[in-house]
Amino acid sequence: MSRKLVLYIAMSLDGFIAKKDDSLDFLSIVETPNEDYGYAEFTNTIDTVIWGRKTFDKVRSFGPDIPHADKKVYVISKSKVGIDGHVEYSNDVVDLVKKLKSEKGKDIYCDGGAEIVTLLLKHVLFDRIIVSVIPHILGDGIRLFKENNLEQKLSLKRCVSYPSGLVQLCYDVVE
Numbered sequence: 001m002s003r004k005l006v007l008y009i010a011m012s013l014d015g016f017i018a019k020k021d022d023s024l025d026f027l028s029i030v031e032t033p034n035e036d037y038g039y040a041e042f043t044n045t046i047d048t049v050i051w052g053r054k055t056f057d058k059v060r061s062f063g064p065d066i067p068h069a070d071k072k073v074y075v076i077s078k079s080k081v082g083i084d085g086h087v088e089y090s091n092d093v094v095d096l097v098k099k100l101k102s103e104k105g106k107d108i109y110c111d112g113g114a115e116i117v118t119l120l121l122k123h124v125l126f127d128r129i130i131v132s133v134i135p136h137i138l139g140d141g142i143r144l145f146k147e148n149n150l151e152q153k154l155s156l157k158r159c160v161s162y163p164s165g166l167v168q169l170c171y172d173v174v175e
Contacts, residue, residue: 004107004127005097007117008042009144010166012134016141017114022058026136030164037132037168038160046071047106050093052113053077071109076116097125118146128172129154135165 010027011017018024030037049068051059056075059067066073066087073087074096080089090096093116100108107128110120120126131144154171161167 003101003103003105005101005110005120005125006042006046006107006128006130007110007112007120007126008039008130009112009117010132010134011144012136012138012141014137014139015143015145016138017112017144018058018142019138020141022054022142024058026134026138029136030134030162030166032162032164035162035164037162037166042130043068043071043109045107046109048100048108049073050096050108050110050116051075052116053080055111055113055116056087093119094123094125097123101125112144114142114144114146117144118149121145121149121152124150124152124173126173128157128170130168130170132166132168135167 009017012026019026049071051073053075066085069086071086075087075089076091076093076096077089078091081091082089097108097120110116110126153174155174156169157172158170159167
C-alpha cells in the first residue's frame with residue numbers, strides 16, 4: 001500500500017484559510033477545551049509534514065517549539081535550503097511529494113498554504129482532502145481553492161459536525 005498525501009486544513013464557510021494579512025484569528029471561534037477535532041488521531045497516521053514557508057513562519061510565530069518534532073518536516077521555500085533540526089527545506093513540492101509517495105512510511109500531511117495546495121491540485125497529487133469548515137464568513141482573504149484548478153472527482157468518506165459549529169469533511173480523491 002502506498003503512502004497517501006492528505007490535505008488537512010481549516011477554512012471559513014466562504015472558502016478562506018486566512019485573512020488578507022495572514023491572520024488566523026477566526027479559527028479561535030471554534031476553540032473548545034479538550035476538543036481537537038480528531039487532530040491527534042489524524043497525526044498518528046502520518047510521519048511526514050509539508051508546509052509552505054509562509055504557513056511555517058506563521059506556525060513558528062505561535063511559540064518557540066516547532067510542532068511535529070517526532071515527524072519529518074519539509075518546508076517549501078524558494079530561497080532557503082538545507083536542514084535545520086528536524087526541518088528540511090525544499091524548493092520543489094511536486095518532485096518532493098512524488099519521491100515521498102514512492103518511499104515506505106505512513107501518510108504525508110500537507111497543511112498548506114494556498115500556493116502549495118494549488119500546485120499539488122494541479123498535479124493531482126492529493127489522495128485525501130480533509131477540510132474543517134469554520135462557521136464564519138470572512139468575506140475576503142486567502143482562498144483555499146484558487147481558480148483554474150483541474151476538475152477532480154471526490155468520494156465522501158466522513159462528515160462530522162461538532163457542537164462548536166465546525167463541520168469536518170473527509171473526501172478521497174477518485175482516480
